Amino acid sequence: MSANSDLALDKGNREPKFNWFKIDVRAYTMIAALFSIWVLFSLLHERFLSATNLSNLFLQMSATAIMAIGMVLVIVAGHIDLSVGSLVGLTGGIAAMLNVWYDWPTVPVILATVAIGAAIGFVQGWIIAYRAVPAFIVTLGGMLMFRGILFGTSGSVTIAPLSPSLKTVGQAYIADLIGWIIGIVALAFAAYLAIRKRNARARYGFPVEPLAVSFLRITVMGILILGFVYLMNSYKGIPVPFIMVVVLAFVFTFIAKNTTFGRQVYAIGGNPEAARLSGINIKRRVLTVFVLSNTLAAIAALVLTARLNAATMSSGQNAELDAIAACVIGGTSLMGGSGTIIGAVIGALVMASLDNGMSLMNMESFWQYIVKGAILILAVYVDIYSRQRKKQA
Template structure:
């Protein structure tokens, strides 16, 4: 079953099949545009209501920072929901891993360092790195463990992660004893609070633009290699200019305040990596297949159980990242950190067009969804709308978003 047998001679490729159907493309894009327009409409309304304060660089910087933590969770949730499952424990996982990182840095490592007489364990970079790695490992193990319950125990994910939610919330209380654990080392705090310097931001933006160009050229080359038609040069150029403009514009706006927030940089990096996994790797394809038709996926020789465990492991890692950044941002671990984050993550996915039936999902969509949720929180807070109204409005927006999605299909 060598690859050679699958390769194709130029004469057998039917070009007409590879070209996009205009109707389909328009419809797909329309959905994506609808979301972007909805977000812009919300921004416009909030900008008018706040007399422009909402769109000031300072506030936009805050807005993106607020989006980041929910964003990590929403990205993982896209995988879980697309595979036809749900994870109710992500907020608790974030809380627990954040608490473990804080306990390590604030109590366990200093104690251990004192006992062993090792000064470098007690503070600074070593302590921060150990805490972060430990939190990531715990998150991964939790993910694998829950995934195993779902895949091998065949307990519905709803139940497994509902149980997980209770277990991890209990564990948080147990290890923090219900008190705030802090403060964190400045090196740790930076993950949640620091900004890229203006020059680094610009340098990264230029690097991203270069990457976009290289990627475009490489994918065109790959198409040419198999003799597929490539898009006309001008559309490629327009796209490159558009994306580059977005990246550079974003960095310039952020630089007008303090620079690009570190959590946002992290979010973008994770989003790019996870989009690649989702769209271009076997894991991503299998995730969609399992959610689309479990039986067909199984009969096609997929190791469905292993894929499920991998998906939950990924969710666990992203939960830990959310926990670490949350602890860094609050400069402490608290007993109710991450409370109800799972609901925001699920809502972001659904607003972003990920089907709860499984089989299809979108990471950029989930990020837009997360941005919508954060915008409403942020904008309504600026308008001094009471917290209860914020919740009611978010709930309604979730329902309306899905209603529009269902009706437009």
């Protein structure tokens, strides 16, 4: 037997080894950055990590996180949506008009608002996908139009107050017992997913981390989840908007990673020509992405309007920039083809933490714009640098 065949046999019999040093650098960098921000502001202000302030922080980030979830799909598909901020203002204004001026009950208001968001997404997506008008132009026009429609239909006045039942969408809290049940269920589900992923890797012969490492990972996850529930229950409970963020994040993570539609969206953003040659209906997928994005913008509008107990003319202004920044900071590439829902949610939490911390410090508002802009540039730089390194490797 030749030396080459001996070497091949040796490789075939070799057990796959877990690489202890192979980690998701970008994911851990984002978590470390968030942790560093929290530590810094807790040292500068003793109230930052209090249950009251953290509860307000999760409330504040909810609308941005919901918009960012939809924006991830748009950016991954190789497009951009500049209209979601004005769409939040318009749909939030419509919800308030129906509720305050026409006395619509809460459920019909919610259904009508979400339906209007989906319809607008269909129109914008159809123009982009089937008439080949650049998304930048279509959504830029939408940004101007939606804000103008809001001014015209509302008479440029603040619409308030909302009915108590509609306010619960943005202001309610989960009872303590239900919070503990949700926490335990979330921990059990996370452990199930971790074990399932580990068994799947072992079944197909991929390197598997030691069982002790998996157990440690689940333990840390349990401490974080149950610690979060305990902290929130020490104030008023888990905010309902944050529960909505978590549910939407899980649903859209599943769509992105475990469905044909999700994989095709990533393929379209990664290599449109290869996606077309493989038989993917690119136009239909792009249309669906914009419908989902604008539907989520309408849900974010409900959360924001309910939290403020009013629809204002400035509602949602520059929110599209916060959503895009959350996605990019969370690791979504503006080149398309890569990005995660969880990363976008973490990015939204980073943005909200900066705003919240600097507000507690009574810093001038211009510093918030400077710091967030600098972080956004740094995130894009890291993305481009990492792509160049991969090409060189």
